[in-house]
Amino acid sequence: MWLTISRTFKEAWKNATRNGWLALATISVMVMSLFLVAILYVSTFTVNDILNTVQEKLSVSVYFKFDTTEKTIMDAKEYFKKNVNVSEVEYISRDKALEDFKKNNANDPEIMQSLEEIGENPLWSSLVVRANDSERYEEIVGYIESSAYREDISRINYGKTKETINRLNGIVKTIEKVGIALGVIFSLIAILITFNTIRVTIYAYKKEIEVKRLVGASNSYIRLPFVFEGIIYGLISALISMLILFLILRFLTPFISKMIPTQNLVSFYWSNFLIIFGIQFGLGIILGVFGSLIAMRRYLKI
């Protein structure tokens, strides 16, 4: 068994290296499809990560009218907490809000000046409500709006963040759709071109195959070289694709880090190396073997 595998693998290697240009064409197309899948994986991850960061920061701020008593606000806090979708409610008093505001704008003298001109605290006290799940904010807002505290509320701040999230979700979905479509198309092309390469090999080795049959070579001994040839293309393509991916991520990291400080794509590459590698290798082998099997089915009579 081991002898058969090592001998047929050697033969496959010879076959693959003897058709240099065909091998090159096969590997290039396969690299493209594998690379696409890798990019899809990395970009989905990146956008999802951004989305998570944004969602963690997400909250609904409920601002109360100036004349609302602290007791009412505390009652409202308890009431909001009762909603199953709410994970946390934080009370920010007018004084605390002013303090935060001053802290945030300490470097802006114009704002500080106008604040002084007003003379009194212009800020509302508020409750910051966070949800278990970012999809639930709309329900929570509805819950708040229909509560008995409606009259005390001056404003609910939610709209903008919702738009951002929807847009990000849209981007993720588009990337996935386009990526999957391209991935499927390129995979089909990769299978097709592997099929053609193996077909050419089968033609070129017609005599060898005939002699093998006559001398009583087992069917697997005749078929394995072609299967291995497909696998060799898949493995080489996976290696090349991994290398390109690494170089591109390395090149892109400084730019992306500038936009999103939490992202480091190179470290992502290394921490997910095995997964990406596994996907690439697995897919490479599947594409190679598939192309070779179709070719053998049609052109290799045993």
Place this chain on the structure above:
Amino acid sequence: MIKFENVSKIYKDDFHALEDINLEIQPGEFLIIVGSSGAGKSTLLKMIYAEEKPTAGEIYFDEVPLSSIYKRKIPEYRRNIGTVFQDFKLLSKKTILENVAYALEASGAPDKEIKEDVPQILEIVGLGDKMSKYPDELSTGEQQRVAIARALIHKPLVIVADEPTGNLDPEASIEILDLLLKINKLGTTVILASHDKAIVDKAGKRVICLEKGRLICDTPKGKYKIKQ
């Protein structure tokens, strides 16, 4: 050893390649099949090494009906039979040594066995000094010897030779016949298809004649007497 029982072969386009063949070949026999081209010689040989299946009837090898051999066991069965052809079927990119070794590699023989057996068999066919040459560097007669060496490497019970002298000059043809006779003397059954009168007459062995797929003569120590 090999028995044909009412064997017929009809190809798709209703071409009757063989019709109702009954034939028995004893172990150690040297059998010559004569007939003009298209008479069914090759089809008959192909059936022996299980390349073709009969449309009707049964072929037995050592009492075992070939139709009972599973498809994946056929390669194993074929190692009982060495084949030699008019066009040699050597691999031009491999040396003589590699060509013969290839047959052993394909059947999964260990490297040690290959290293020992191949030079030995090339010695037997008289090519011990040309092992590292390529087929194109040899004469046609020598190329056919390589093919015979390859056929012998599995120590087969039967050698099937389909027009092995068809591409050779008369002198080389006689040499190949002598080699086949020598192999036969050592105990291997030889089945030789030929329409080379000189060869058939010189062999002086059992001759069967095919004409349009029918067996029309079977004579011990026969001569070639088919009209061309």
